[in-house]
Amino acid sequence: MxxxxxxxxxxxxxxxxxxxxxxxxxxKALDWLTRFxxxxxRLLVYQVADEWFAFGPxxxxxxxxERLGRGQPPWGH
Known part of the structure; x- marks a missing residue:
């Protein structure tokens, strides 16, 4: 990754x-990264196939x- x-x-x-x-x-790598x-x-946004996921509160x-639902990338404004 x-x-x-x-x-x-x-x-x-x-x-x-x-x-x-x-x-x-x-x-194993994703499990380690979410623990870290x-x-x-720290917050995390990660992709599996064509789907984005968020790790955090x-x-x-x-x-x-909501950003993704509007067709924006996860880091969009």
Whole structure:
């Protein structure tokens, strides 16, 4: 997977963006990354196949889902 560390900020927190090299990130790598993000107060947006997912507080997840619903990339304004 390719990781763009602190690609953007959401409410002052860094958001890392991960895209898979193949169809999806490896489960072991994604599990490690979500633990790392939780322990270090980082947020995560990642892609599996053609779908985007957000890891972080519910409000962050909702915000990302709304952006995607409007046809914007997760980091759009």
């Amino acid at each position: 390719i990781m763009l560390a602190a690609n953007f900020f959401w409410r002052g927190l860094p958001v890392d963006v991960v895209v898979p090299v193949g169809e999806r990130p490896k489960k 993000c939780a322990e270090n107060r 519910p409000l962050f997840q909702t915000d990302i889902a």
